[in-house]
Amino acid sequence: MAGDLPNVLLLGPPSVFKSYEREFSEKFYFLKPWESSIPLRQFLSTHAGSVKAAFCSASSRVTTGVLQNLPELRFIVTSSVGVDHIDLHECKRRGVKVANAGSIFSEDVADAAVGLLIDVLRRISAANRFVKAGLWHENGGYPLGHKLGGKRVGIIGMGSIGLDVAKRLNAFGCIISYTSRNEKPHVKFPFCPNIQELAAKSEILVICCALTDQTRHMIDKSVMLALGRDGIIVNIARGAIVNEKDLVECLLQQEIAGVGLDVFENEPNVPEELLELDNVVMTPHHAVMTEQSLRDLYELVVRNLDAFFSNKPLMFEVTRV
Amino acid sequence: MAGDLPNVLLLGPPSVFKSYEREFSEKFYFLKPWESSIPLRQFLSTHAGSVKAAFCSASSRVTTGVLQNLPELRFIVTSSVGVDHIDLHECKRRGVKVANAGSIFSEDVADAAVGLLIDVLRRISAANRFVKAGLWHENGGYPLGHKLGGKRVGIIGMGSIGLDVAKRLNAFGCIISYTSRNEKPHVKFPFCPNIQELAAKSEILVICCALTDQTRHMIDKSVMLALGRDGIIVNIARGAIVNEKDLVECLLQQEIAGVGLDVFENEPNVPEELLELDNVVMTPHHAVMTEQSLRDLYELVVRNLDAFFSNKPLMFEVTRV
Structure with a gap:
């Protein structure tokens, strides 16, 4: 005192x-x-x-x-x-x-999630690197990105962050569904009780849930395979919700198309295999930080x-x- | 034949x-x-x-x-x-x-504009570079970004692209106004006939208009000074709408806070001074490309x-x- x-x-x-x-x-x-x-x-x-x-x-x-x-x-x-x-x-x-x-933080985190998603889909960070390295002049063309509108997005965890992500992506013309501990009566988007099923019907997964004993390593290889080769995962929640070993394996074997990660299992350590991948956009647990x-x-x-x-x-x- | x-x-x-x-x-x-x-x-x-x-x-x-x-x-x-x-x-x-x-292309271009804007505000490309260079582990903290919600956004040109940008940023809680050749009766956002006035009351300008004799070099030093030191400019329209020399000068002298550029006056040439700036995010005229x-x-x-x-x-x- x-x-x-x-x-x-x-x-x-x-x-x-x-x-x-x-x-x-x-x-x-x-x-x-x-x-x-x-x-x-x-x-x-x-x-x-x-x-x-x-x-x-x-x-x-x-x-x-x-x-x-x-x-x-x-x-x-x-x-x-x-x-x-x-x-x-x-x-x-x-x-x-x-x-x-x-x-x-919900709005800031939701903004960061959308930013990471557009970055991965439209290759913004990689394109920025391309231009800044002077490669536009030398190489001309740059690989095409993917359209956000019309994409089927599965939101994992429909608390205030999940809801703010859904509101934003709705304005981009995405087709939203979600999973959560329970169906939320006030949420207008379709509820899907099963993560495998949500992944199978989605092209994008955005992880917005809390880390608990139930959600630890919930996003594993089987979920990634259900999401598929064109699938994109954004994680702005907690690193350990994703099985990072499975994630690295699926990225290296092109079982999924890309990821936007603000969180990692063992921060500030980031899997070394991800450092060289253009389809991986990473921020240093910074989604809340404005x-x-x-x-x-x-x-x-x-x-x-x-x-x-x-x-x-x-x-x-x-x-x- | x-x-x-x-x-x-x-x-x-x-x-x-x-x-x-x-x-x-x-x-x-x-x-x-x-x-x-x-x-x-x-x-x-x-x-x-x-x-x-x-x-x-x-x-x-x-x-x-x-x-x-x-x-x-x-x-x-x-x-x-x-x-x-x-x-x-x-x-x-x-x-x-x-x-x-x-x-x-309107939706894709609008998506790219929003992506560039979030990238500049929340430093996504720069943060990605930071993580990929292994600096998170060594340096710990990373500079804060800025919140998108509540920002006053001036949209220059309210055609289909401008309208799609406005719809999206509206969902993020931005306060939209616009300038255009004429006020658009079907647009609910406030119209501002004068570019200087729009810049003075905005924190962000998004350029969505056509390049014409009237719009060439319209975004010059006086507009940038009116926008101010915390101001951000996103250009997904045509490079020559911005006076690129003025832009470089204002960025180097920190008269504006950052830019997201998909287009340049003399593509594929990009002003060399911009290559090293973390508050400049550039893509290679790619906003339409999915x-x-x-x-x-x-x-x-x-x-x-x-x-x-x-x-x-x-x-x-x-x-x-």
């Missing part, structure tokens, strides 16, 4: 903290284990009595081990949409509430920490386990 | 001819000046009596000089949307009808040549001069 500011344990730290450190630090006193010379576990037990709230990013794992060292912890706010890095069962057992970034959404995130995190410390309702509390 | 097939003078030749040469050649007998050893003018006067129809691309200039050599010519079909390579006044004077590709649209174009050209030779109404006849 510094002055009258409430203590918040900072894990990571999230990139929004780096951008808004001054503003954050006017409102809360942050405990920063990485600035301490003592090991994390010891740091946590030293501060155990004073830590009621923690702020983390998707890259900090909040495991049973971490939670055991923080018996007074009652609230975790994460800067991410995904909560697969947090042991939600253990949090529930211990009475630790969790809040995520909710839907504040200046505007970072500002919105800063405001949301402050609002949630304020709400927690004053016993008010949280925004985007994660209730599923 | 070979057999009973009608003669068509082929200029260029258009890339659709190369892709569908066999199919085209079953329906028409094409005169190919570039396969002849004699100079073009002599080739033209040799065949002058038999040439009633010509088929060209945007890269073949049909000047008064060319037309003078073809007194029997009555029809030119171009594979392009733009007709700035054809002397329309001289055609009218000589009773030569002209047909272009009409709106068949396999699907090439097929549609083939069918349209055949339909128009058939219509001409059987005195039936043309599709997409160009009536303005």
Whole structure:
């Protein structure tokens, strides 16, 4: 505790903290284990009595081990949409509430998904490289791309991101269907309960679901084969939803036509085989990252920490386990 | 004339001819000046009596000089949307009808415009390069992009391409206005008669108009300064609508934030200063180019040549001069 500011344990730290450190630090006193010379576990037990709230990013794992060292912890706010890095069962057992970034990134992520898809279909990054290398002048023609309009797109996960992707691709004349844990009564697009079936009837798959035990490696070779040789996959959700080994194999054997990937199984490591492929467009887990959404995130995190410390309702509390 | 097939003078030749040469050649007998050893003018006067129809691309200039050599010519079909390579006044004077590709590329061009815009705003090509060069692992963070939603977009030229761009960007939550020769009663977006004013109130300009004497170099330094330092320009129309010298200067002096360019003043030459800039995304005059649209174009050209030779109404006849 510094002055009258409430203590918040900072894990990571999230990139929004780096951008808004001054503003954050006017409102809360942050405990920063990485600035301490003592090991994390010891740091946590030293501060155990004073830590009621923690702020983390998707890259900090909040495991049973971490939670055991923080018996007074009652609230975790994460800067991410995904909560697969947090042991939600253990949090529930211990009475630790969790809040995520909710839907504040949905539009940015949906924009990035559409951008990656057009890039793969129309070969924009590869064409840009072609022009910048001076090859237009020497080589003349450039391979044709593929039309987006009329394509059958299967959206995997129809939360706020999936819905924003669907709205956008609908305006391009795509034919949308989706799969999700359950059919969503408010969604007008056709529901398909089975991922194999969705892949078989789609030319494009856009992965927008959460990473859970059920979705881990859900997009495997059998799904890719069902999608077929002209198929394109865009993943802006979590890397591990795709079996990356199968993905590399299918790309190298031209079992699918291309991919747009913002996320990877083992970030920041990217399968080496993908680095040379023109039909693979990759961004560094960046689909949420705009200046505007970072500002919105800063405001949301402050609002949630304020709400927690004053016993008010949280925004985007994660209730599923 | 070979057999009973009608003669068509082929200029260029258009890339659709190369892709569908066999199919085209079953329906028409094409005169190919570039396969002849004699100079073009002599080739033209040799065949002058038999040439009633010509088929060209945007890269073949049909000047008064060319037309003078073809007194029997009555029809030119171009594979392009733009007709700035054809002397329309001289055609009218000589009773030569002209047909272009009409709106068949509109969706593809609009898709490419949106793709280029998202690429520039969200730095997709540059991020892809970053990941592929292995820099994510070494450098960690990557600069933030900018949100598309809520951006004020000025569309220059509200023909079928402009309208398709507007429909798409509307679904992303952009605020659209447009300029055009005249206000379009069927368009719901606000009209702005003046390009300077449109630039001043926009954060993004998308150029979708034809190249004419009025639009040549219309997007010059004064327009770019009115657009401002955060401004982005996308050009999928014709290179010469932009003053490329001014554009290079404004980019180097950071008077505008970025550009997405599919077209250039002097194709395939691209200003050398642009090759190294990450905020410049370039494609090789490729916005119309998908396999699907090439097929549609083939069918349209055949339909128009058939219509001409059987005195039936043309599709997409160009009536303005």
